Amino acid sequence: MGTTGSKKGAYTQEEARPFHDKLRVLRARVVGDTTHLAEGALNQSRGESSGDLSKMPIHMADIGSDAYEQEFSLDLLAAEQATLTEIDSALARIEAGEYGACVNCGKRIKKTRLHAIPFTPICIDCATERDQESRG
Structure with a gap:
């Protein structure tokens, strides 16, 4: 893994x-x-998933269902890709000796939070503050 903890926290x-x-x-x-x-x-x-190779839907509702399922899958894919980016950032912070230090305030992120969300870049206090700002 790279250097030893070089950032405060x-x-x-x-x-x-x-x-x-x-x-x-x-x-x-x-x-x-x-x-x-x-x-x-x-x-x-x-059609392909059910074995029907015909591209013609049986009913117009099938077109809507197919579009909804595809859009839902693409939304999930985008969320998973965002999580992957966060994981890669956390791994980079480990390599840089910066893992566990909140990127906002520099305080140490508690291990209980990191066990729950190991890729989180911010402490619970900063997360709470960010959530309150986004709501109000």
Whole structure:
């Protein structure tokens, strides 16, 4: 893994190791999910999935259902890709010796939060503040 904790509030490489391992496993799962979603959304229509090779839908509602399912899959794919970006950023922070330090205030992110969301770049206080600002 790279250098030792160089940023105030960051975990040392040894402290970050369990999170590094967790992030690698999570990354592999998300990559698999995105591959599956992409294949499903872009390559297969209702007819192909049921074995019907005819491109003509039986009913107009089928067209709407197919479009909805494809749009839903593409939305899920976008969310998974955003998560993948966050995971990669967290892995980069580990390598840089900055993992565990809130990118907003620099305080140490509690391990309980990192166990729940290992790719989070911000502490609970900054997350709460951000959520309150977005609501009001």
